[in-house]
Amino acid sequence: MALQEYVSSTYGDRIAELYDSWYRDEPDTAGTVEALTRLAGPGPVLELGIGTGRIAIPLVERGIEVHGIELSEPMVERLREKPLGRDIPVAMGDFGDVAVEGRYSLVFCVFSTFFCLPDQESQLRCFANVAAHLQPGGLFVTETIAPDLARFERRQSVRIGEASADHVVLVATRVDPAAQTLVMHRVMLSDTGVRVVPGVVRYAWPSEMDLMARMAGLRLRQRTQSWKGEPFTRKSTNHVSVYELDPGAR
Numbered sequence: 001m002a003l004q005e006y007v008s009s010t011y012g013d014r015i016a017e018l019y020d021s022w023y024r025d026e027p028d029t030a031g032t033v034e035a036l037t038r039l040a041g042p043g044p045v046l047e048l049g050i051g052t053g054r055i056a057i058p059l060v061e062r063g064i065e066v067h068g069i070e071l072s073e074p075m076v077e078r079l080r081e082k083p084l085g086r087d088i089p090v091a092m093g094d095f096g097d098v099a100v101e102g103r104y105s106l107v108f109c110v111f112s113t114f115f116c117l118p119d120q121e122s123q124l125r126c127f128a129n130v131a132a133h134l135q136p137g138g139l140f141v142t143e144t145i146a147p148d149l150a151r152f153e154r155r156q157s158v159r160i161g162e163a164s165a166d167h168v169v170l171v172a173t174r175v176d177p178a179a180q181t182l183v184m185h186r187v188m189l190s191d192t193g194v195r196v197v198p199g200v201v202r203y204a205w206p207s208e209m210d211l212m213a214r215m216a217g218l219r220l221r222q223r224t225q226s227w228k229g230e231p232f233t234r235k236s237t238n239h240v241s242v243y244e245l246d247p248g249a250r
Helices: 010-023 029-039 056-061 073-080 120-132 206-215
Strands: 045-048 066-070 090-092 104-109 134-145 156-163 167-176 181-190 193-202 218-224 238-245
Touching: 029 056, 029 104, 029 134, 056 066, 066 073, 073 090, 120 134, 120 206, 120 218, 134 206, 206 218, 206 238
Parallel strands: 045 066, 045 104, 066 090, 104 134
Antiparallel strands: 134 238, 156 167, 167 181, 181 193, 218 238
16 A cells, blocks of 8 residues: 555544454553543543544543544444443544534543654644643643664564464554654454555654644643553653643743
8 A cells, every 4th residue: 555545544444343352452441541530630531533432431431521533434433333432522533633612621642643643743733732622730641652763674574463363463564764654554364364454653752742742832741651650761662641731831
């Protein structure tokens, strides 16, 4: 699949029927929900890229009012098939625009979904739009990979993502350091055939994300390696970053 044939909804549209079986407990659903519950405040809260409701529905189960934004209609169809997903307000569209009404005590974007925004401009726009939708004291929380280009040989890699008695999932990735993009293909091989799910992400370094936040009137409150709160270090491959409105920003 050529990069120019890829559109923002392609990943969600292709993976919708597989998402819950592949990622039900990844990377740490229970830990994510627990941490977000502590950060939620009075609500409502907004999830950017709500998908099939992996995180949103457990939050609703805890009595938190959750809203969402999603670009992929098949993903939302899966969400609506679940009893607690039927009534969650979901705005269809590019989550970078944050095209919703009202303000939120918490806006969050997990599982590196923030990097689905295709370039720095759209990521910066997202930070600015989130800041405009935060209540006083509100928080913006992102969970993303910490890029590690050393794991790529000749700017590419192939690894086993999942394996069972009846199928195997291979993840083939090509990196473009100049554009800061990862072009990934998840290839599922099974006795029923071959299934390919393409994805393109534009990664950003933690320092770059902090700068985008500052430009949007936000500041970093806390960064940890995971939802469990381990310290973020030079060896960390993921990070959870909590941003708050900067009272000193003009």
